[in-house]
Amino acid sequence: MKLRFGRVRAVLTVLVAWGVLAGGAVAGGGPATAAPDTLRRSDAVPVAPGVEYEEFRMTVPRGTVHGHLLTVDLADPRVSTDLLYPGAVGARSPVSELADARDAVGAVNGDFFHISETQHPGVEPTGAPVGPAVSSGRRLKGAVPDGQRFGPAMPPGATTEDVIGVGHDGRARLDRLALRGAVRTAEGQLPLRGLNQYALPVDGIGAYTERWGPASRVRATCGTDTDRAAPCSTRTAEVTVRHGRVAAIEERPGGGGVEPGSVVLVGREEGARRLSALHVGEPVSISHRLVGRSPGPLRFAVGGFPIVRSGQPVAGVDTVTVAVRTAAGTGEGGRVLYLMALDGASGQTGLTVRELAELMARLGARDALDLDGGGSSTLVTREPYDPEVTVRNHPSGGMERPVPNAIGVFSHDD
Incomplete structure (x- = not known):
């Protein structure tokens, strides 16, 4: 160029x-x-x-x-x-x-965007933006908590x-886009609190699609809703849902691209506890949308x-x-x-x-x-x-x- x-x-x-x-x-x-x-x-x-x-x-x-x-x-x-x-x-x-x-x-x-990461050694910046993003009518991501912004x-x-x-x-127009979503399981419905975000709310569950890219998802469980520099959570879980069924359950978020047809769910604190209760092979459906005020x-x-x-x-x-x-x-x-x-x-x-x-x-x-x-x-x-x-x-x-x-x-x- x-x-x-x-x-x-x-x-x-x-x-x-x-x-x-x-x-x-x-x-x-x-x-x-x-x-x-x-x-x-x-x-x-x-x-x-x-x-x-x-x-x-x-x-x-x-x-x-x-x-x-x-x-x-x-x-x-x-x-x-x-x-x-x-x-x-x-x-x-x-x-x-x-x-x-x-x-x-x-x-x-x-x-x-998430340009630097000095507060959490070993955690790399994702480069992901702070706020909601929509391109060609497709929702790409939701907003990180206010205290996690740059x-x-x-x-x-x-x-x-x-x-x-x-x-x-x-x-x-100026607007305000709030994420609305859910993870539906055989045991009930879990609220979805994030979509392709570098930071999730405390106790939350976030979804990562193929649009997230290969960046690590570890940063999503660091900081709090009011303090970006707070330590990373000690209670985390990651669940891979492939073609509507749980394909894998891990204790720590990972990295690498998300395959087409798959969604990776990352949970912290209470969200991690609820994801850990799922079982491989269990049917799961995930829905999300960005809702504006106008x-x-x-x-x-x-x-x-x-x-x-x-x-x-x-x-x-x-x-x-x-x-x-x-x-x-x-x-x-x-x-x-x-x-x-x-x-x-x-x-x-x-x-x-x-x-x-x-x-x-x-x-x-x-x-x-x-x-x-x-x-x-x-x-x-x-x-x-x-x-x-x-x-x-x-x-x-x-x-x-x-x-x-x-x-x-x-x-x-x-």
């Missing part, structure tokens, strides 16, 4: 000047976090039918913020979106590779179940946490930590999708989460979600007839970081 950073740049022109923010309050609660600043946006450049790309620069007291924006017209019948992922939940690839594999015309990185602190009221996505009606299923969904609601920054978001950031927002009744990533080149500054929320609102988002940032922040576009995408921003690590998923944009001429 040949990576080309910022091959074509539009000439920046001043389109709008922001008013004074310092010394007053901003609607939505809390004091303003930035001094007087200006937003200078380039002319929008068509990427494909219904998709435009632009750059912007913003001056804040500590320096210059450089960002990249994709504006996606979901009302255009030639446009569609989907969640890109590397074929397994517990795997990672650079955004450019994810986009090239699906011929996407644009993409940004997605959810926060990333900046969430504002009050947010959970790991929060997502942004696009429904089968073609409208983008009507209609999402064709794709990716996790993050809300930063803008009804055009106003969410109260309680971080106002201190400055970082390179990625966000996705919706506008015009869900008919427009905004995908934004900051540039991580040396000499440029980032934003606090509060400043990010203010920025997304001014770019047009009525609702917006914070996605993974730092070295993960990546935005790519594909020029017409080009077999490879262009990485438009400079990832802060000097090269693309492999990530578990990305929001992909597609467009066709007819």
Whole structure:
């Protein structure tokens, strides 16, 4: 993969000047976090039918913020979106590779993920994302417990179940996807508390399908619902269900891919006790679904946490930590999708989460979600007839970081 950073740049022109923010309050609660600043946006450049790309620069007291924006017209019948992922939940690839594999015309990185594991010696990071994931209408995974997430602190009221996505009606929205499922046995019904997750709730049972991939399932039994660093559970069990019957029972979770037609159940504490009571050959059925708060299923969904609601920054978001950031927002009744990533080149500054929320609102988002940032922040576009995408921003690590998923944009001429 040949990576080309910022091959074509539009000439920046001043389109709008922001008013004074310092010394007053901003609607939505809390004091303003930035001094007087200006937003200078380039002319929008068509990427494909219904998709435009632009750059912007913003001056804040500590320096210059450089960002990249994709504006996606979901009302255009030639446009569609989907969640890109590397074929397994517990795997990672650079955004450019994810986009090239699906011929996407644009993409940004997605959810926060299980990137490190220093608290539990011998346990490897899975690379799996934090929140729910839906791709092409297929549910890939549920959300880990709030205390097991990676990333900046969430504002009050947010959970790991929060997502942004696009429904089968073609409208983008923020939603919240809760896992509902059960394991039915001859002795009764067991609640299913996880689907392809790197962390399970205490006392819970989780299901792992072939979409999980080869990553180890040991991490699922470490930490607690409120403390990611808590020790791994001493009471665990793993049951392999093949074609509707128990095929194997083990005391410890394993690794390696799950065979098609099979489901691996992992339990901890009370969940492990109940799985251990099963017998080889016993019939078992497993069901699961992701249930949203809004009507209609999402064709794709990716996790993050809300930063803008009804055009106003969410109260309680971080106002201190400055970082390179990625966000996705919706506008015009869900008919427009905004995908934004900051540039991580040396000499440029980032934003606090509060400043990010203010920025997304001014770019047009009525609702917006914070996605993974730092070295993960990546935005790519594909020029017409080009077999490879262009990485438009400079990832802060000097090269693309492999990530578990990305929001992909597609467009066709007819």
